Amino acid sequence: MPRCFACLVLLLLFIPVVAADPDKAEIARLIKQLDHDEFEKREEASKELMRIGEPARAALQEAAASSEEAEIRLRALGSCRRSTPNCKSSAIRDTPSM
Numbered sequence: 001m002p003r004c005f006a007c008l009v010l011l012l013l014f015i016p017v018v019a020a021d022p023d024k025a026e027i028a029r030l031i032k033q034l035d036h037d038e039f040e041k042r043e044e045a046s047k048e049l050m051r052i053g054e055p056a057r058a059a060l061q062e063a064a065a066s067s068e069e070a071e072i073r074l075r076a077l078g079s080c081r082r083s084t085p086n087c088k089s090s091a092i093r094d095t096p097s098m
Contacts, residue, residue, distance in 0.1 A: 027056045031063045034075040046075050050083040057084045 022030075030052075033045035049056050056079075063076035080087035 022052055022055065024059070027052065027059045030056075031059060031067075031072065031076060034063070034072045034079075035067075035069045042071070042075065046079050049076075049079040053083040056080075057087060060084075061088060 027049070030045045030049050033041055034049075036042050036045070049060060060076045060080035064073050064080060067073045067076065077087070
């Protein structure tokens with residue numbers, strides 16, 4: 001019995017426990033998805049970016065400050081504010097008037 005337990009413990013060392021942080025390409029894809037035509041896709045991207053949290057903060061602030069799309073700016077700022085304590089609320093630029 002102790003041998004089985006030792007083998008099980010050794011086997012568990014090779015199973016990844018925590019998913020790796022998403023890379024910059026994945027964060028960029030999610031930010032672009034904030035302006036998707038489908039509401040559910042936009043919501044999904046917002047939730048995923050909030051889940052990612054701090055690793056996405058800089059990209060969210062950049063999107064909030066400089067995206068041409070108002071939907072991206074608003075959702076990026078909202079995701080940033082809800083997921084990271086250091087999000088700058090002044091990062092969003094004004095929406096141009098028509």
